[in-house]
Amino acid sequence: MATGRHDQYREDVIGRANVADTEALVDFYGDLERFHAGALWTVANRIEPWQPESRSVPVLWRYRDLRPHVLRALDLVTPEKAGRRVVYLNNPGRGDDAAAAVGWLYSGLQVMNPGEVASSHRHSASAIRFIMEGEGAFTNVDGHKMPLNANDFVLTPNGTWHEHGVGEEGTTCIWQDGLDIPLMNALEANFYEVHPDLQQAVTFPVDDTTMRWGNPGLRPAGENWSKRYSPLFKYEWAPTYEALLRAAKVSEGSPFDGIHMDYVDPSTGGPVMTTMGASIQMLRPGEHTKAHREVGSFLYQCCKGRGYSIINGQRFDWQERDIFCVPSWMFHEHVNLSDSEDACLFSFHDLPVMRSLNLYRQEALAENGGHQPILA
Numbered sequence: 001m002a003t004g005r006h007d008q009y010r011e012d013v014i015g016r017a018n019v020a021d022t023e024a025l026v027d028f029y030g031d032l033e034r035f036h037a038g039a040l041w042t043v044a045n046r047i048e049p050w051q052p053e054s055r056s057v058p059v060l061w062r063y064r065d066l067r068p069h070v071l072r073a074l075d076l077v078t079p080e081k082a083g084r085r086v087v088y089l090n091n092p093g094r095g096d097d098a099a100a101a102v103g104w105l106y107s108g109l110q111v112m113n114p115g116e117v118a119s120s121h122r123h124s125a126s127a128i129r130f131i132m133e134g135e136g137a138f139t140n141v142d143g144h145k146m147p148l149n150a151n152d153f154v155l156t157p158n159g160t161w162h163e164h165g166v167g168e169e170g171t172t173c174i175w176q177d178g179l180d181i182p183l184m185n186a187l188e189a190n191f192y193e194v195h196p197d198l199q200q201a202v203t204f205p206v207d208d209t210t211m212r213w214g215n216p217g218l219r220p221a222g223e224n225w226s227k228r229y230s231p232l233f234k235y236e237w238a239p240t241y242e243a244l245l246r247a248a249k250v251s252e253g254s255p256f257d258g259i260h261m262d263y264v265d266p267s268t269g270g271p272v273m274t275t276m277g278a279s280i281q282m283l284r285p286g287e288h289t290k291a292h293r294e295v296g297s298f299l300y301q302c303c304k305g306r307g308y309s310i311i312n313g314q315r316f317d318w319q320e321r322d323i324f325c326v327p328s329w330m331f332h333e334h335v336n337l338s339d340s341e342d343a344c345l346f347s348f349h350d351l352p353v354m355r356s357l358n359l360y361r362q363e364a365l366a367e368n369g370g371h372q373p374i375l376a
Contacts, residue, residue, distance in 0.1 A: 103327060112173055114136060119163060297349060
């Protein structure tokens with residue numbers, strides 16, 4: 001990483017600051033503009049920075065603030081008319097880019113009443129769901145129907161037909177959606193299609209992917225899964241939390257993330273999808289992790305406990321169901337405020353993209369014992 005005099009050299013020698021706007025140069029720039037071209041030295045620092053400079057900013061979305069408005073949408077639009085009844089999360093640093101919560105990731109809060117079912121559809125974007133509240137929700141992915149409970153993590157991989165709903169005997173349900181829509185749009189590769197019959201049939205036994213692929217340490221013998229996403233569509237909360245508790249008995253965990261585990265494709269051990277991954281971490285009572293930064297964007301949801309995170313010197317206090325983002329290459333650390341209870345953070349991210357393109361790197365904060373001063 002370039003710092004100090006090296007940074008100044010780039011600004012003076014490569015950047016615009018060392019090139020005076022003479023009359024001849026201004027005419028030259030104008031001529032280039034007429035041919036839809038430009039001089040690289042006028043924009044070099046902006047398009048090729050020394051290190052990642054995210055347009056996104058750290059944001060905390062408090063559930064207690066958003067929930068009344070999410071519920072209000074129930075009286076204003078139907079799933080049939082809205083397509084999907086969702087309040088999306090918008091990062092103020094992205095300007096008019098309404099699809100981005102952070103980096104190349106989209107997120108929103110979807111709400112449905114008992115008896116409602118959204119139409120079946122598929123798209124190029126990959127999607128995840130994390131169930132926040134309510135009972136009786138379900139999803140159907142390519143004919144695999146799954147009941148959903150709080151803190152369950154669900155996949156709807158790109159290209160799969162999927163629909164969501166709440167049974168007649170259920171309650172109003174809210175879940176967080178996460179998609180790579182901004183990435184698909186940036187690649188100009190996004191397709192969207194509604195099922196010709198509006199709903200799809202359930203063609204497998206209910207919860208079959210969980211029963212076949214959700215057994216720790218075991219996989220179906222002779223099963224050849226060739227698709228580039230996990231054959232396990234639902235990751236249930238109870239065994240996930242139990243795995244965190246077991247790991248905490250024998251491990252100190254990560255100095256940056258506490259007891260930290262990735263959701264994985266049980267057929268490969270790799271990420272659940274090619275463009276998005278997901279993780280779960282537990283902070284033990286009073287734990288304060290050290291700061292580090294990574295190439296990659298993260299959206300966190302607190303699914304248990306309360307605490308705060310420091311992101312590039314800003315403190316963000318969170319409690320259960322709050323969501324916050326960490327933009328790429330920003331230092332972050334986490335604190336559990338309870339002296340008696342653990343805190344858990346679910347996150348999804350774009351690290352599979354960064355790793356597959358050989359772009360991922362991380363760096364620990366070396367100063368101040370690995371902790372950031374709180375500046376704001």
